[in-house]
Amino acid sequence: MKRPKITDIRATTVTVPLEAPLRHSNGAHWGRFVRTIVEVETDVGIVGLGEMGGGGESAEAAFRALKPYLVGHDPFELENLRFMICNPTASLYNNRTQMHAAIEFACLDIMGKFLGVPVYDLLGGKMREMVPFASYMFFRLPNKDTGEGETRTADQLIEQTLALKKKCGFTSHKLKSGVFPPDYELEVYRAWAKALGSDSVRYDPNAAFTVEEAIRFAKGIEDLNNDYYEDPTWGLNGMRRVRENTTMPLATNTVVINFEQLAANVLNPAVDVILLDTTFWGGIRPCVKAAGVCETFQLGIAVHSSGELGIQLATMLHLGAVVPNLVFHADAHYHQLVDDIIVGGPMRYENGAIKVPSAPGLGVEIDRDKLGKYADLYKSLGGYPYDRDPARPGWFATVPNTRWADPNDNRVVDY
Ligand SMILES: O=C([O-])C(=O)C[C@H](O)[C@@H](O)C(=O)[O-]
Numbered sequence: 001m002k003r004p005k006i007t008d009i010r011a012t013t014v015t016v017p018l019e020a021p022l023r024h025s026n027g028a029h030w031g032r033f034v035r036t037i038v039e040v041e042t043d044v045g046i047v048g049l050g051e052m053g054g055g056g057e058s059a060e061a062a063f064r065a066l067k068p069y070l071v072g073h074d075p076f077e078l079e080n081l082r083f084m085i086c087n088p089t090a091s092l093y094n095n096r097t098q099m100h101a102a103i104e105f106a107c108l109d110i111m112g113k114f115l116g117v118p119v120y121d122l123l124g125g126k127m128r129e130m131v132p133f134a135s136y137m138f139f140r141l142p143n144k145d146t147g148e149g150e151t152r153t154a155d156q157l158i159e160q161t162l163a164l165k166k167k168c169g170f171t172s173h174k175l176k177s178g179v180f181p182p183d184y185e186l187e188v189y190r191a192w193a194k195a196l197g198s199d200s201v202r203y204d205p206n207a208a209f210t211v212e213e214a215i216r217f218a219k220g221i222e223d224l225n226n227d228y229y230e231d232p233t234w235g236l237n238g239m240r241r242v243r244e245n246t247t248m249p250l251a252t253n254t255v256v257i258n259f260e261q262l263a264a265n266v267l268n269p270a271v272d273v274i275l276l277d278t279t280f281w282g283g284i285r286p287c288v289k290a291a292g293v294c295e296t297f298q299l300g301i302a303v304h305s306s307g308e309l310g311i312q313l314a315t316m317l318h319l320g321a322v323v324p325n326l327v328f329h330a331d332a333h334y335h336q337l338v339d340d341i342i343v344g345g346p347m348r349y350e351n352g353a354i355k356v357p358s359a360p361g362l363g364v365e366i367d368r369d370k371l372g373k374y375a376d377l378y379k380s381l382g383g384y385p386y387d388r389d390p391a392r393p394g395w396f397a398t399v400p401n402t403r404w405a406d407p408n409d410n411r412v413v414d415y
Contacts, residue, residue: 004042004114009103011063012037013055014374015381016309017338020149021415022138023389023405025208026397027179030384030415031144033333036062037341037371040106041069046077046113048106049362051311052098053279056383062099062198075107086282097282099121104283105315105362112361119318119362123288127240129351131320133168134202134227134329136305137161138336139405142393142412152180152407154191161196163336164335168349171199171327176393178205181404182213186220193224204230207254208401211241213216218246227251227328228273228300236261240270250271251328253304257281262290266297275304275327278315278353291323302331310342313354314362321356341370390415 011103015032023028036059038050045415051094052059069084085100120126137157142150149158161173173196177185185205191202201224209217214232221229228251232242236255249327251273257266257280266270274294294301301323303316314332329352331332340346349355357363363410391413392405 002044002263003074003076004044004046004110006040006073006075007043007065009070010041010042011060012038012039012371012375013060014341014371016340016374017377017380019337019338020140020143020151020389022176022333023179023338024138024176025206025401027387028141029307029386030390032381032384032385033309033337034378034383035309036060036063036102036308037309037311037313037366038167038378039104040075040110041074042101042110044114046110048108048110048113049103049308049311049364049366050106050109051315052102053306054383057380063102066099066103069325070103073277075110078104078107082282082409098249098279101279101281101283104285105278108284109361113114115359118356118358118360119284120356122322123284123318123322125203126356127324128321128326128356130350130352130355131303131317131326132172132329133170133349134172134174134333135161135164135168136174136176136331136333138176141415142410144412144414147412149345150410152410154188155216157188158195161192165196165199168335169352170349171352172202173199173205173330174202174351175202176206176232178208178401179405180407182209182217184407186217186358189221190224193221198225200225200227202227202230202251205232207231207234207399208397209233210400211238213400214238214242215245218242218248222247230254230275236264236270240268243270243272245405249300250369251275251302253277253280253299259290259293262293265299266293269403273300273302275302275331276319277304278312278319279306279377280304284315284319287319288322291325291333295325300327301325305331305333307333309345310364311342311362314357314364315345317354318362339370339374341367341369341374384415
C-alpha cells in the first residue's frame with residue numbers, strides 16, 4: 001500500500017466572535033478569538049487539519065516556512081517529525097512547540113483518515129464515549145453592540161451559570177478570575193458556589209496573587225465544594241508554599257507545561273493536578289505521555305483550554321477519550337463562542353459532556369463558507385492585544401497584580 005507523503009501546508013487566520021469580551025488577570029479576549037487553521041495536504045488526496053491560537057501574517061508565514069521540513073515527509077513518522085521541528089536543544093533558538101502541535105494534529109488526522117479509524121484508536125483506544133466539561137465562566141464586559149452579556153456581579157454570574165447549566169448540563173464550574181480586588185472576588189465566588197448547590201467549583205486567578213494573598217484567599221474558600229485551586233500564584237516555589245498551607249489540591253496550566261517541569265514537580269511536588277493542553281505540550285501524544293507519568297505518580301489530570309475552535313476541540317476530545325485518569329471535568333471556552341468553522345456548526349453539549357467524534361481522523365471537517373466568512377472578518381478586524389483590557393486603557397498586568405478593575409464600573413466600552 002502506498003504510504004501518504006506531505007505535499008503542501010496552508011494556514012488561514014480566522015476570527016470568530018464571542019458572546020462578549022472575556023476578562024482575565026493578564027488582559028482580555030476582545031470579543032473574539034483569533035485562530036490559525038492549518039491544512040496539511042498529501043499525495044493521496046487526504047488533507048489533515050490542525051489549529052493554533054493567534055494568527056496573522058507572521059503566523060501564516062511561519063507555517064509556510066515549515067514547508068521545506070514537511071514536504072515529502074510521511075505523516076506516520078511522528079517521532080521523526082518531533083525532532084525535525086522541536087529538537088529540544090535546537091528549540092532553544094527557535095521554539096516551535098505550538099506549531100508542532102498543529103502539524104501533529106494534522107498528521108494524526110491524515111493517519112486516521114488513511115486507515116479509516118478515529119484518532120483515539122491510534123492513541124490506545126477510547127475509555128469513554130463522552131468527555132465531561134466544566135462550565136467556564138469569565139468576568140465579561142458588555143457586548144459593545146447589544147450592551148448585553150456583562151458578568152461583573154455575583155447575581156449576573158449566578159444567573160448566567162444557571163442558564164448554561166440548564167442548557168448544557170454542567171455540574172462542575174470554573175471561574176476565571178484575578179480581575180477585581182481579591183475581597184470582591186471572594187464574595188462573588190462564595191455566593192456563586194453556594195448558589196450552585198452540590199455542583200463542584202474551581203477558581204483560577206491566573207497567577208495574579210502573591211503567595212500570602214493566595215493563602216489568605218484559600219482560607220476563605222476551603223469549606224466550599226472545590227475541585228481544586230488553579231494557579232493562584234506564580235512559579236513552582238510559590239505554588240509549593242501555597243500547597244503547604246491549604247487543604248485544597250492545587251492545579252496548574254502555567255508551571256507544569258513540559259516534561260522537565262513535570263519531573264521537577266514529581267521530585268518536589270508543588271501541584272496536584274496538571275491541566276494538559278494539546279497545544280502547549282506540543283500535541284495530543286505528548287499529553288498522553290504526560291498523562292501516563294501522572295498516572296504513575298498519582299497526580300490528577302484535566303484537559304486545559306486555551307480558547308479553541310472545533311479542530312482544537314476535537315484534539316481535546318480525543319485526548320479526553322483515551323486517558324484513564326481523567327478524574328476532573330475538562331475546560332473549554334467553547335460555549336462562549338457564537339459559531340465555529342466546522343461542518344454542522346458548533347459541537348453540542350449533552351449532560352455537560354461532548355461526544356467524542358468517531359469519524360476517521362479527528363472526525364471534523366472544515367465548512368468552507370464559514371472559513372471564508374471568518375477569514376474575511378479577521379482581515380477586516382485584525383488581531384487584538386490579549387494582554388490589554390479594553391475597559392482600562394494604559395493598564396497592564398504585573399505579577400503579582402496590585403491594580404484591579406473597578407467592580408462598580410459598568411460602562412459599555414468600545415473594543
Ligand atoms: O486556565 C485557562 O484556561 C487559561 O489559563 C487560559 C488563559 O490563560 C485564559 O486566561 C484565557 O482565556 O486566555
